[in-house]
Amino acid sequence: MRGRLGEVVVDLSAVAGNVRTVAGVARTGVMAVVKADGFGHGAESVARAAIGAGAGWLGVTSSTEALVLRSAGIRVPMLSWLHRPDEDFTALIAERVDVAVSTLTHLHAVAAAAARLGAPAIVQLKADIGLSRNGAGGDDWPELVAWARKYEVEGGVRVRGVWSHLTGADVPGQPGLAGQSATFREALRVARDAGLTPELVHLANSAAALSAPQTRYDLCRIGLALYGVDPFDPTGPGRFGLRPAMTLRTSVVNVKRVPAGTGVSYGPDHVTDRATTLALIPLGYADGLSRTCEGRASVWLAGRRCPIVGRIAMDQCVVDAGDLPVALGDPVVVFGGEGGEASGGGDPSGGGGVPSVGEWARWAGTNPHEVMTGIGARVARVHLHGER
Template sequence: MDSNLPGSNPPDSQPAVRAEALVDLAALRGNLDALRARTGSAAVMSVVKADAYGHGLVPCALAALDAGVTWLGTATPEEALALRAAGITADRARVLCWLWTPSGPWEQAVTAEIDISVSGEWALREVLAAVRATGRPARIHLKADTGLGRNGAQPHDWPALVAAARAAEAEGLLTVAGVWSHFACADEPGHPANEAQLAAFREALAVAEAAGLRPEVRHLANSPATLLMPEAHFDLVRAGLAQYGLSPVPELGGPADFGLRPVMTLQARLAQVKSVPAGHGVSYGHTYTTAGRTTLALVPVGYADGIPRHASSTGPVWLGGKWRTVAGRVAMDQFVLDLGGDQAEVGDLAVLFGPGDRGEPTAEDWARACGTISYEIVTRIGVRVPRRYVGALGGALGGTPVERLEGGGG
């Protein structure tokens, strides 16, 4: 049996761990291939913010490069700088960073040739100060607020921002490499906000063009727009959740419907199995009591590992070829399963979620059980859960193959 399949034992060379997140880099590459098949001439950006949605920043970025991606997307400057520190140079990938605050590491970003998102004239001033301090030109992407109401310049501020950026470009201080925005409701096809934002983005592009800007890339589409709105692809799409094999529109289709495969499998080994009588309370508050004599199994992960407390008495787990449900409250480090008349052994593998093709629950199943979205399920898996990487192409970090990197960050 393949040792990487849910329900199998680890190879002798790898000691059994309390819990692990198995990350299939071959699946990630396949997902990027499937997304590129939908985008025509538009390039695909691999969004690796939030530790690659919990999958591991550097290993997933390297896998994306193996798949032919040349753009990486991050939220924070620290994420972008970590990619450069890992040896991903500007000639291998453009790295865009979009969440900035005053007095951030602007100089380091300019020196590292990171593309910087600019949403207002205050940010442009900070970029220009970094350019003067380092003596190096910057690459920026101007962001327009087309209706999401978060970052980005409002329409009444947009012409002034564009003019200031164009003037700086004419002085040779920077290159306006991109113009971009972000959808609010792309996961709701037919929502009137989508067409309104598309129109507003085109208007923002027209203002930029009239001012003399000729950006390398214009980008608006996130994962749902990549799958469902080809008219929004422009020059570049930003693949976030979809590249990790999860559907951003589960009401319309699961991963397989879009040619995707979930990348992460979360599993843990039972720490205790015991028989208890009827009426026995289980976990804090005794919100669950046993209906009859039964077997309880202890799964050694809890909300400190990123298991939602909202999964109390609802979260699904695959054990012994069956779906089980969390019995009682999820605690900080552990939760309990009521096995009824079934038996198990300490050390047996419990699969919380995976691709689902062998019967195990998926991250979407957990999202529904907890009243949230699959984005939250995978990104919240914490640093106490080591990541184990399979399906690498021999991609290397400092000459060391990325095949088993443990720890939450990768």
């Protein structure tokens, strides 16, 4: 950590193990979702680890993300699924990136780019089965597949896949899952009746890959599970054998012993109720430590959980270390792979093990995705390839 105020340590062996774990449960192919810089873990490194463990596909949000990976020499099949309607798709087509298509406008633009390039575009058509975000639903779906078939016959487009996204597979017993699955089967039937023969059909995300066999089809798209977070209980013991890959750590940059009645940070919103030791750590909300965690969050310091007290600032926050022997430079783990409540309880003032990303999400009133992707760029990423 020399010279760094904080760092994210990414265990790539955990990423690889999570790919194998999900593949073993689902018994399908795996698409490793590495959008948003691999959920903050580093897209290129995560992609290589996932591919090495058997992932046959990569999933990204945008053409920019796809082309960055292609420029790094990563040549495996890749799906890019969110684009402007006026985007020039020639670069994606030239780099043999599958383009997800949800509207006729996008399909026409892809076909036009393929004609300019003189090479067919490979597309995957997305159906909306209830999420009401991207994807074609209702009368738009038959029209989309009809035009796709027309372009396919003309040689400008190849329809490789049909896919969709579930609304709430991470909720055990989700009552809408059966209906969404039926809607997807009907969308697939309409596509095939139009003359399309997709070789790739996919619906399941991390939660469905682990729990809903009827959604698995040819491959499963895994995001949260890829990074080792249980999609059903992010603060729990990891019943599926997933291993968290990310640890956020820093060190103490100031220590002071203060009497009872001392105000801490802005406001002050917190006043000490006893003589205690305050430790300053150089991470704040610009680094992903949400201000909404104030009064709830803790970190691992001197072998115990210690609460963050007072307002979290942009660059720093204060930890109440009580009577622990804390010194300048002591290591601090904000959250890490060992997990929190999985290690024996969630008491922020002691015990409980290293806090988990799931606990930080709960303290912030959000999900683990936002916690991991919210860690700022000034926090260095360090990738471990199996070494501890």
